Amino acid sequence: MISIYGLGAIAGAYCGGRLADKLGAVRLQTVCFLLAAPAFLLIPWARSYAGIAACVLYFSVVAEAIRPANATAIAKLTSPALRTRAFALQRLASNLGFSIGPAVGGLLAEANFVWLFYVDAATTLLAGLLMCYSFRMPRLPGEGTRRQYVKSPASPLADREFVAFLALLLVSMITFFQFIATYPLYLRDHYGLDKPAIGLLFAVNTLVIVAFEMVLIDHAKNWPLLRTIAWGSFLSCSGFGILPFGETLAFAALAMLVLTIGEMLSAPLTAGYVANRSPPGSEGRYMGWQAVTLSLAAVLGPAVGSAVYTYDRHLVWYGCLAIGA
Numbered sequence: 001m002i003s004i005y006g007l008g009a010i011a012g013a014y015c016g017g018r019l020a021d022k023l024g025a026v027r028l029q030t031v032c033f034l035l036a037a038p039a040f041l042l043i044p045w046a047r048s049y050a051g052i053a054a055c056v057l058y059f060s061v062v063a064e065a066i067r068p069a070n071a072t073a074i075a076k077l078t079s080p081a082l083r084t085r086a087f088a089l090q091r092l093a094s095n096l097g098f099s100i101g102p103a104v105g106g107l108l109a110e111a112n113f114v115w116l117f118y119v120d121a122a123t124t125l126l127a128g129l130l131m132c133y134s135f136r137m138p139r140l141p142g143e144g145t146r147r148q149y150v151k152s153p154a155s156p157l158a159d160r161e162f163v164a165f166l167a168l169l170l171v172s173m174i175t176f177f178q179f180i181a182t183y184p185l186y187l188r189d190h191y192g193l194d195k196p197a198i199g200l201l202f203a204v205n206t207l208v209i210v211a212f213e214m215v216l217i218d219h220a221k222n223w224p225l226l227r228t229i230a231w232g233s234f235l236s237c238s239g240f241g242i243l244p245f246g247e248t249l250a251f252a253a254l255a256m257l258v259l260t261i262g263e264m265l266s267a268p269l270t271a272g273y274v275a276n277r278s279p280p281g282s283e284g285r286y287m288g289w290q291a292v293t294l295s296l297a298a299v300l301g302p303a304v305g306s307a308v309y310t311y312d313r314h315l316v317w318y319g320c321l322a323i324g325a
Contacts, residue, residue, distance in 0.1 A: 001052065001053065001056060002302075003299065004053050004056050004057050004060070005056050005057075005059075005060045006060075006295065006298060006299035007057070007060075007299070008056070008057045008058075008059070008060025008061045008064065009060045009061075009064040009295040009298065009299075010064075010292055010295045010296055010299070011060075011061050011064075012060060012061040012062065012063065012064030012065040012295075013064050013065070013067060013068055013288055013291035013292040013294070013295045014288055014289075014291075014292050015061070015065055015288075016028065016032070016064065016065030016066065016067065016068040016069050016284075016288055016291065017068040017072070017284045017285050017286070017287055017288010017289060017291060017292070018284065018285055018288060019065065019069075019284070020068055020069040020072040020073075020283070020284030020287070020288065021072070021281060021282060021283065021284035021285060022284075024137070025069045025070070025072040025073035025076060025283075025284060026069075026073055026131065026135045026137065027137050028065065028066075028069040029066050029069045029070055029073065029131060030128055030131040030132050030135070030137060031128075032062050032063065032065050032066045032069070032128075033066065033124055033125070033127045033128030033131060034125065034128040034129075034132075035062045036059060036062045036063045036066075036124050037121045037122075037124040037125035037128065038121070039055055039058055039059035039062065039063075040059070040117045040118070040120045040121035040124065041117060041118070041121050042055045042058075043055045043056065043059070043117055044114045044117045064291070064295060067291045068284060068287040068288040068290070068291040069284070070090070071087070071090075071271060071274075071275070071287040071290070071291070072283045072284040072287045074086050074087060074090060074271075074275070075275035075278065075283045075287065076283055080275075080276045081221075083271075083272045083275045083276060084217055084220075084221060084268055084269055084271075084272035085214070085217055085218065085221070085268075087267075087268040087271040087272055087275075088213050088214050088217040088268035089214065090268075090271075091209065091213060091267060091268055092209070092210060092213060092214060095206050095209045095210050096210060098206060099203075099206050099207075099210070104119075155282075155285075156278075156282070156285050156286050156288075156289045157289070159277070161277075162274075162277055162286070162289075165273070165274075165277075166289060166290070166293045168233075169270065169290070169293050169294075169297075170293050170296060170297055170300075171323055172233040172236070172237060172266075172323065172324075173293070173294055173297035173298075173301065174297045174300050174301040174304060174305075174323075175236070175237050175240060175301070175319075175320045175323050175324070176236060176237075176263070176297070176301070177297055177298050177300075177301025177302060177305070178240060178301060178302075178305045178316065178320065179259075180302065181301060181302035181305045181306055182302075182305040182306060182308075182309045182313075182316050183240070184198050185309065185313075186243060186309075186313060186316070186317070187201065187252060189313060190243070190244070190247070190313065190314075191246075191247060191248070191249065191252055193249065193252070197249060201252055201253060201256050204253060204256050204257065204260070205256055205259070205260045205263075208257065208260045208261075208264075209260060209263070209264060212264065213264045213268070216261075216264050216265070217264070217268055217269070220265065220269070225269060225272070225273055226273065228265055228269055229265070229266050229269045229270055229273065231262075231265060232261075232262045232263070232264070232265025232266030232267075232269065233262065233266045233324065234262065234324045234325065235258055235259070235261055235262030235265065235324075236259055236262030236263050236266055236324070237262070237320045237321065237323050237324025237325075238258055238259075238262070238320075238321060238324050239255050239256065239257075239258035239259025239260070239261075239262060240255070240259060240316075240317050240320035240321075241317050241318065241320045241321025241322075241324060242255050242258070242317075242321070243255050243317045244314045244317050244318070270290070271287075271290070274286050274287060274290045275287065
């Protein structure tokens, strides 16, 4: 079922990137929010495997199309000098949501699991209505155009540097998605941590991002872009890679801090690089391919990591260290 969601996410990211340029990034987000809300109501009422799978597939395609559209809107509404900070601000909002969401979800699930779906449907519908009310379904500057530029071809896959960048991004993100797969297992199996301690480490990641990412990105604005992304990716992978060399909660917290610093350097700068790389009128397709790469990594990362973890739980992290290098 998770793989079905992943396949839908890849399709949604690709379609969202293409449609953002044609229909408009704000328009597409608004429509997808309104289309996603009913899916939450359908899932609890599905009883067969095929019915649930169909609902999950529909939801994943529509919901994941929002991501490239959202990134495209940020790219179109900001100047190149401000884009990296704008994406960092977007991540700040997301991480605040990730901090609140699981806590609220836990309370709802404790009361009645189906309330998770009802509340999600309501908040998603509210988001769509607020976007419609606030933005009035406009076209943003450059939408609907198909201008060609010599330095950066409008077709993303014809841009060799961009394709090479996506390949490196895919490998590094396969490593990063151990965060939701083998990482908590290793904290339990190797470090002997219980659920509250593991939750505390995840909280360290979120709190550090919320407190320091905007400040860090402001200082990094004049640093060499690709080199900074490279160092960020290296630190992110190294935060995983050093895990076998310790056994205490303090060492796990240190590894999480290294990982988080790398994430703060690489994630918003990556989005800024993709946005600046795309020519006017093609932002959606470029951001769409970045979203496709992240969705593909989200499918491959847990599968590959779990297979290696079953063979040798330490080998996963040595592999992360090698990939980082």
